[in-house]
Amino acid sequence: MSLPNINPTDTKAWKNLEKHYNELETVHMKNLFSMDKQRADKFTIKWDDFYLDYSKNRITEETMLHLLKLAEEVKLKEAIQSQFSGNIINQTEGRAVLHSALRAPKSAVVNVAGENIIPEVYNVKRKIESFTNDVIEGKREGYTGKPFTHVVNIGIGGSDLGPAMVVDSLQFYKNHLTTYFVSNVDGDHVNEVIKKLNPETTLFVVVSKTFTTQETLSNANTIKDWFLQSASKEDIAKHFVAVSTNLEAVKNFGIDQKNIFPMWDWVGGRFSLWSAVGLTISLAVGYNNFNSLLRGANKMDEHFKNTDFESNIPVVLALISIWYNNFFGAETEAVIPYSQYLNQFATYLQQGIMESNGKSVDRNGNQIDYQTGTIIWGEPGTNSQHAFFQLIHQGTKLIPADFIGFVKSLHGNQDHQDKLISNFLAQTEALLNGKTESQVVDEGSKEIIVPFKIFEGNKPTNTIFVNKLSPESLGKLIAMYEHKIFVQGVIWNIFSYDQFGVELGKQLANKILQEFNSETVNNHDSSTQNLLNYYKGFI
Ligand SMILES: O=P(O)(O)OC[C@H]1O[C@](O)(CO)[C@@H](O)[C@@H]1O
Numbered sequence: 045m046s047l048p049n050i051n052p053t054d055t056k057a058w059k060n061l062e063k064h065y066n067e068l069e070t071v072h073m074k075n076l077f078s079m080d081k082q083r084a085d086k087f088t089i090k091w092d093d094f095y096l097d098y099s100k101n102r103i104t105e106e107t108m109l110h111l112l113k114l115a116e117e118v119k120l121k122e123a124i125q126s127q128f129s130g131n132i133i134n135q136t137e138g139r140a141v142l143h144s145a146l147r148a149p150k151s152a153v154v155n156v157a158g159e160n161i162i163p164e165v166y167n168v169k170r171k172i173e174s175f176t177n178d179v180i181e182g183k184r185e186g187y188t189g190k191p192f193t194h195v196v197n198i199g200i201g202g203s204d205l206g207p208a209m210v211v212d213s214l215q216f217y218k219n220h221l222t223t224y225f226v227s228n229v230d231g232d233h234v235n236e237v238i239k240k241l242n243p244e245t246t247l248f249v250v251v252s253k254t255f256t257t258q259e260t261l262s263n264a265n266t267i268k269d270w271f272l273q274s275a276s277k278e279d280i281a282k283h284f285v286a287v288s289t290n291l292e293a294v295k296n297f298g299i300d301q302k303n304i305f306p307m308w309d310w311v312g313g314r315f316s317l318w319s320a321v322g323l324t325i326s327l328a329v330g331y332n333n334f335n336s337l338l339r340g341a342n343k344m345d346e347h348f349k350n351t352d353f354e355s356n357i358p359v360v361l362a363l364i365s366i367w368y369n370n371f372f373g374a375e376t377e378a379v380i381p382y383s384q385y386l387n388q389f390a391t392y393l394q395q396g397i398m399e400s401n402g403k404s405v406d407r408n409g410n411q412i413d414y415q416t417g418t419i420i421w422g423e424p425g426t427n428s429q430h431a432f433f434q435l436i437h438q439g440t441k442l443i444p445a446d447f448i449g450f451v452k453s454l455h456g457n458q459d460h461q462d463k464l465i466s467n468f469l470a471q472t473e474a475l476l477n478g479k480t481e482s483q484v485v486d487e488g489s490k491e492i493i494v495p496f497k498i499f500e501g502n503k504p505t506n507t508i509f510v511n512k513l514s515p516e517s518l519g520k521l522i523a524m525y526e527h528k529i530f531v532q533g534v535i536w537n538i539f540s541y542d543q544f545g546v547e548l549g550k551q552l553a554n555k556i557l558q559e560f561n562s563e564t565v566n567n568h569d570s571s572t573q574n575l576l577n578y579y580k581g582f583i
Pocket residue numbers: 200201202203251252253254255256257260313314399543546
């Protein structure tokens with residue numbers, strides 16, 4: 045069974061939402077709060093150690109009913125079943141989409157082409173575990189017999205962002221190994237990392253699903269050349285491991301077959317941190333913590349699969365986002381974690397969300413006439429308050445925002461924690477209520493200044509309060525957004541799991557690279573031609 049194929053704008057629910065939007069467009073949320081004392085309770089979901097309050101949104105119970113009806117009309121339930129049961133729902137690439145299988149329990153059965161993939165998943169997990177333990181315990185040594193002290197992850201996109209974000213987010217749980225990530229083909233990136241390394245004690249993890257990616261292969265080759273300045277070819281086997289589906293290309297690069305961690309075509313790059321792509325995570329925080337991350341994601345999978353839509357966290361978040369995107373015309377969404385540890389979270393989500401749902405053709409190949417893929421951005425609070433919050437509070441754009449906070453701190457300094465959380469709560473309150481003219485006047489502002497100090501309010505936010513930042517809760521949080529992506533792709537009737545949009549630039553870059561060495565080049569538009577000639581004048 046493939047995915048349902050329903051144009052959302054043809055549904056009854058969509059038409060009802062259009063009408064309903066006209067009624068609600070100018071309603072202020074603070075009036076909705078004063079009219080209904082139960083509002084916060086009605087729009088709160090408590091699940092496990094998650095507390096989602098979505099009451100500070102421009103919604104009523106009727107809005108949610110229409111949105112839930114939309115989910116029903118586009119056959120979301122069937123789509124979820126189809127994804128989890130291993131159907132080829134990535135139809136444009138002819139693949140199943142089973143990152144959920146990577147975190148499923150050992151007893152699960154998930155068939156791809158008639159074969160249960162779970163035993164193979166667990167074989168690789170065991171390999172990750174024993175490799176991780178050997179490196180951490182110093183049983184695996186470098187070419188001069190010293191234990192490893194540094195790990196460098198070489199990859200880009202999904203082979204970099206997920207592991208990099210998780211390692212950064214879980215640095216509280218880190219062991220003695222120092223980790224670096226090299227991704228950009230800009231030589232400054234690899235050069236700066238190399239400066240900090242000792243070849244005798246560094247392990248290199250080359251991560252590339254395809255093992256054809258220009259950036260990764262260039263960086264891996266540069267590092268290999270640097271390594272061979274002090275070591276011999278035979279030593280590569282001790283220091284280089286690879287994660288890939290392209291076993292042949294890895295062998296050709298010179299990596300020992302024993303050092304290859306396989307992955308599968310049913311794992312999309314941007315959803316792959318749960319596979320061996322997460323090897324650097326496992327090395328950095330230990331296998332048990334890596335496994336807890338997976339366990340957390342699995343708990344969210346079960347919640348998503350089995351919970352009625354009205355209390356289903358990813359579904360509710362996805363529907364609210366559709367409401368703003370497609371009816372209010374909001375183009376962006378901010379993700380504001382009140383945790384410095386989640387510094388890279390929005391960057392990570394950018395690939396997941398924008399590479400998946402940045403599509404303008406529906407599942408029939410037809411151009412669509414409604415908005416898809418949200419633009420995602422964000423930075424941790426409280427830093428972001430002192431940077432871009434002005435625009436969210438008083439600018440002209442509607443920017444729905446997710447506020448993510450942790451009830452308990454890891455540092456244990458309650459004074460800092462109380463200050464952080466007071467900001468976390470105050471911001472969503474301010475965005476909701478704003479400040480009226482009479483309040484500004486009462487505060488004694490000069491008349492001429494009053495208009496500048498008014499806050500309109502009515503700015504939507506979701507508050508996601510989690511008990512504590514741990515590998516498990518982080519796993520839940522990431523999986524929550526993965527499922528939100530899926531739900532939105534189903535509603536928009538697009539294919540969320542291909543990424544053809546990144547290909548054209550890659551093709552042209554390869555062509556231009558060749559042209560740097562050729563005498564006459566004149567097949568570009570005049571702008572590109574001039575720029576290319578300008579650059580050639582320097583090389
Ligand atoms: O793991 P690979 O094959 O090197 O690909 C890296 C990244 O490149 C992309 O294909 C496109 O940028 C991503 O989807 C992927 O995560």
